[in-house]
Amino acid sequence: MRIAQVAPLFETVPPGAYGGTERIIATLCNYLVGLGHDVTLFAAAGSVTSARLVESRACGLRDDSAPRVSATAAHLAMLDDVCMQQAKFDVIHCHLSHFLHFPLFADFAAKTLTTPHGRLDYADLPTALGHWPDMPMNSISLSQRRPLLQANWVANIYHGIPVDLYAPAPLNKTDNGPQYLAFMGRFSRDKRADRAIAIAAAAGLPLKLAAKIDEEDRAWFRQEIEPHFDGNRVEYIGEISESEKPQFLGNAAALLFPIDWPEPFGLVVIEAMAHGTPSIVWRNGAMAEIIDEGLSGFVVDSMAQAIATVPLALALDRAKVRQCFERRFDAARMVDEYVATYQDLLRTDRPVSAVL
Structure with a gap:
């Protein structure tokens, strides 16, 4: 054709x-x-x-x-x-x-x-x-x-x-597994990085954020997100390239995707899956269609549920998360x-x- x-x-x-x-x-x-x-x-x-x-x-x-x-x-x-x-x-x-x-x-x-x-x-x-x-x-x-x-x-x-674009690599981790949560996307009200910060704090895990800042979101970012950066518990690593995703997503304990808008798809969630990394996502837009509940992650409706789900996500079999990606995406x-x-x-x- x-x-x-x-x-x-x-x-x-x-x-x-x-x-x-x-x-x-x-x-x-x-x-x-x-x-x-x-x-x-x-x-x-x-x-x-x-x-x-x-x-x-x-x-x-x-x-x-x-x-x-x-x-x-x-x-x-x-x-x-x-x-x-x-x-x-x-x-x-x-x-x-x-x-x-x-x-x-x-x-x-x-x-x-x-x-x-x-x-x-x-x-x-x-x-x-x-x-x-x-x-x-x-x-x-x-x-x-x-x-x-x-x-x-x-x-x-x-x-x-492509199934060969990303692959679960040997993790740079302690004996207890990956020790940080990840947020990747844009710093906007819709993407709700503020929720990710609060979830990580309540779960007692560091959070690493890789995100873009559009000009229309800069004021909100400076007021709601930037004050939390300390380089330790909440670390901003900037907007990352394709070559940096394997380390960022592959070494994360879980991806936080706490969106507050009708997400049409959510590509970052299947990118995390490809690395064997489970996701905790809000029940908005396509998320219930993308996540295999209890296999590739969890779909939640509230902050309390998200916080309670963190240890469940960390216990998921990362090989099975990858299998969900290969089978569906x-x-x-x-x-x-x-x-x-x-x-x-x-x-x-x-x-x-x-x-x-």
Whole structure:
């Protein structure tokens, strides 16, 4: 198949550090090429891929030193380029979340697939969707669909990462096992690093935090998180690269994922699984779908339950945690499901969306 992958322009594909969406797109492109498909990636310059790269912007929006940038203008320019070349492709797979491409892709909707990677509980999305109800969409968890059950969902495909990308390594540990809890992600109100700090303190274990700070979260970070850093019981190690994850996640006793928002997937949780590290997660968004309760971690509803669950998580068999990852979140499974979905699109005579 001739497949176009259309990435958001905020980061390169894959990202230098933080960026789950771009990491999934990179994996998808490389695997599809490995299967013999003709793949074109529309993405920011600096992206590294085995697909044919169309550089849709000089750099990722978040890396641009210009005083002001327009994400809307950048994405519209890229999408217009895709439209002009659409006849070259059998399938156009777009990874933008807020339907900006729908009016541009409406005339060839039947050969498109949209995978939104973000939350979908925005007030304006149902009205927008009503103008293009037939656009084929794929969810990354069943919970992600709930605000937009009326969408034309054609598949639900959980993320996957290569099974050989991470591996449980011999742990740098004492006889009692790993001795710190881990938090990885962004310092935002949604991700709730403050909860992680309180859980670790109550459990009597050190906490190491590897996280990105977006500018809009900086004030909250300085007020609620930074005062707890002491380099000992609460240690901030910065935003980490791919090569640093094995040591950080592999040597952790457990990952804390105490989110306070409808997480569409939660890539860091399966990254922890790949290292054999269990997770303690809040019952929000996709978490109950991702965690095998009592095998790869625990899903909790309160601070008290999270604290009580720490020793249970530490007692889990790390080999079985890794087995949960291999059984459910292998990138090869993800790519096979996308290929099957593409083939279904090509076999199905779907109506073309029109503005109502």
